[in-house]
Amino acid sequence: MNLNRNQPSPGKLLQWFNPLGRKLSFSGFTLNRVSALGLTLYLYLHLIVLSLLAQGPNAYDNFLKLIHNPWFMFGEWLVVAAGLIHGLNGLRIALTSLGIVVPQQKQMFVFLMVIAVIGSLIFAIRMYTTF
């Protein structure tokens, strides 16, 4: 049994994104990693942008006008979707790490990802209907 399967070396970095011949657990691993990188990048950009609040209403509200377009809204929705996927998949990882529901983790992964998809769709409908 290859215990290093989930520990790619730098040369195998692209293998994270290759779904061919992978088990469901690898999809969970890849989703967790990709969403984590995206959310981390967004978090620090978000903190930088929020400094506009300290510059007063004109600075912040003008920025909101600048980004008020469907493409940016799609980016915001991606953040929400990534947050739900990473959060719910992370909940599975936390539970299995504590030895809880380890044998049922594949079913739990599918169940939680269905919830993430439904939640993402609800946010998409809400965000685009108020746009």
Next chain:
Amino acid sequence: MTQAPKSISASTPKSGENSWLWLLKLVTGPFIIIFMLVHFIVNHAIASSGLLNYSDILTYYTIWVVPVMEIIFLGLVVSHSLLGLRSIIIDLHPSRGVLAVISWLFLIIGVSAFVYGTWLITVIVSLRVTL
């Protein structure tokens, strides 16, 4: 004497990853899900135009628990993101020297982000008084 096979079903601390830091990353996750859902609902589901404007944010911060919640959320999400990123880097098998530099760099980034974010929240709180 044969060693019991290591379980690959559950996430465990990696070689070079401090157990307490691994546990901190694990424990912060479920709390972040709660704060993140509140954050997403307020910013993307309740906000009338899809995002809170300057006035909306100041009004939101008049609720006394919001600044406290946001500071806790900031601390949790900054520590979780940097510990997670460090964990991904450990998977790439860096040398001990490189990992030490990265650890210190992440500590500086984390503390700076928390101090900056807390300062920003106190600025917003002081602005709401003049609303």
